Ligand SMILES: Nc1ncnc2c1ncn2[C@@H]1O[C@H](COP(=O)(O)OP(=O)(O)OP(=O)(O)O)[C@@H](O)[C@H]1O
């Protein structure tokens with residue numbers, strides 16, 4: 001297990017290094033931040049001063065060297081716009097996005113697993129078929145449209161929930177969280193629901209297929225032959241096996257949830273990392289873009305690691321083979 | 326024969342399929358006494374597993390047991406019992422083990438979980454007491470350091486060991502009847518023999534009636550008291566093992582015996598039953614074996630032979646019985 005862990009961490013570091021190079025090269029090719037930051041009537045000398053201050057006059061390999069050296073010390077440059085370290089700017093927004101992604105993840109499990117299991121246990125029934133048909137909508141409706149429709153319905157028509165913003169936060173260990181205030185939850189609900197529906201549909205389909213497959217297994221028949229109750233069979237024998245693919249996929253999808261949050265946050269004017277990214281791209285705030293991309297890579301890599309470990313925790317077969325190898 | 330603890334009468338099971346109604350088990354009757362072993366033999370697709378599952382009440386749609394069938398365990402009728410009552414019969418009065426030991430145990434649950442739940446599904450008993458019983462059951466089937474093994478997952482056992490765990494689990498509640506559906510077919514020969522004799526011994530100790538399903542007559546020869554030969558959903562011959570093996574009445578039974586290697590003289594090629602297992606959707610009007618039978622005549626092709634009792638507790642369905650045994654007096 002330890003050897004496996006070390007190997008996995010090594011791989012993760014490689015991924016981050018490669019991504020760092022790609023991110024730097026890609027972002028270097030985007031626009032000219034000086035032109036945006038300087039006032040329109042600035043003369044050549046002012047422009048040069050800004051260029052020198054931002055380090056944009058050095059050759060690209062030197063900029064890369066500085067970038068890597070600083071990145072290793074946790075410094076991804078200063079935001080041109082906020083005049084603060086880019087990492088700090090991102091991290092201020094990070095809790096909001098994580099809250100959104102986690103809330104969406106939980107919603108997609110709460111919606112997806114029960115519906116998927118029901119549809120899997122009775123695939124031929126009207127209910128089972130309806131669930132599967134509905135899940136197709138969840139797949140095909142575009143995120144931003146869904147968001148707008150939910151705003152129209154719940155915020156404009158019914159006036160039940162707020163349409164935008166993050167709501168009240170409380171500070172927990174120095175982090176601003178909205179999960180613990182009623183106002184925060186009310187603000188969180190619509191964006192989280194929007195973000196979750198695609199994943200919920202995915203979970204429904206995986207859970208349904210998984211349940212159907214598991215129900216046909218010999219061990220379910222043996223469990224029935226032992227005289228176990230239907231509930232015991234479904235909640236212990238079926239659920240535990242069926243959750244293996246669900247956890248795997250959802251773990252990997254948590255990363256893309258953060259990425260998808262870009263659209264959702266923009267629609268709901270939700271002050272998370274995604275909205276910050278869009279704002280930074282509009283203003284060519286290169287260090288913030290770089291910091292966002294790097295942070296996302298690191299998050300992805302960490303999530304994958306955690307998923308593998310989780311996977312080993314629920315599936316003894318993985319645990320056993322890995323400890324041998 | 327001692328009093329029958331499992332008494333099956335006119336059991337029919339059909340499946341609604343796209344090709345039409347398939348009657349996988351067609352009006353079969355048999356009974357097994359306490360401590361007795363019945364071998365249920367036949368080619369692939371003859372309906373052996375469906376028979377076994379029907380006894381446990383485990384036929385799922387599109388399958389259906391004909392409501393006129395009767396399955397009695399200790400004189401209690403199981404056909405028509407509501408699901409909750411059937412559940413209490415399964416694993417308590419009648420247990421079953423399956424062919425593939427690699428897939429019968431749930432891979433993500435520990436052995437102790439899977440054994441203890443089998444006890445607690447039928448008895449209000451403490452976790453600790455149930456665990457102790459599970460431990461003893463594992464020891465009985467020859468699993469060393471049972472205490473430790475209880476905490477293991479199925480993946481940590483070999484195929485033979487897994488089948489032993491399944492057997493121990495099935496016998497936890499001392500069932501009246503155990504249905505064993507080819508439990509040794511997937512194992513290698515030496516382990517087959519060990520497991521065979523272990524199950525036989527365990528069942529005779531507790532007086533459990535054993536229905537041993539197999540397509541291998543040589544297994545039945547050493548194990549069973551009686552044998553029932555199935556063909557296309559029907560029992561075509563039934564009787565004491567020694568009598569049937571010595572002098573089969575039905576040509577199909579004779580063919581099966583002829584294809585067992587150990588019963589042939591050296592140098593004589595193995596007899597084979599020619600032709601293929603018939604498709605159940607398209608059976609001939611008369612004897613289903615007629616297209617493959619060397620003794621078939623016109624009456625075979627037009628009229629279904631009825632079960633006929635013969636002396637010595639035997640029965641067969643054939644118009645032209647081999648070895649001319651005396652029909653039993655009516
Ligand atoms: N779920 C099902 N749906 C449709 N038909 C079925 C189903 N289960 C069984 N059958 C039919 O019942 C027949 C008998 O099947 P069964 O499994 O009892 O055979 P078997 O004698 O156990 O054969 P084997 O030696 O291969 O295990 C099959 O040929 C098949 O046509």
Ligand code: SF4
Pocket residue numbers: 575576577612613614615616618619620621622625630642643644645646
């Ligand atoms: S009834 Fe006729 S066809 Fe059928 S087994 Fe007997 S002899 Fe053969």
Ligand SMILES: [Mg+2]
Pocket residue numbers: 373374375506
């Ligand atoms: Mg079978």
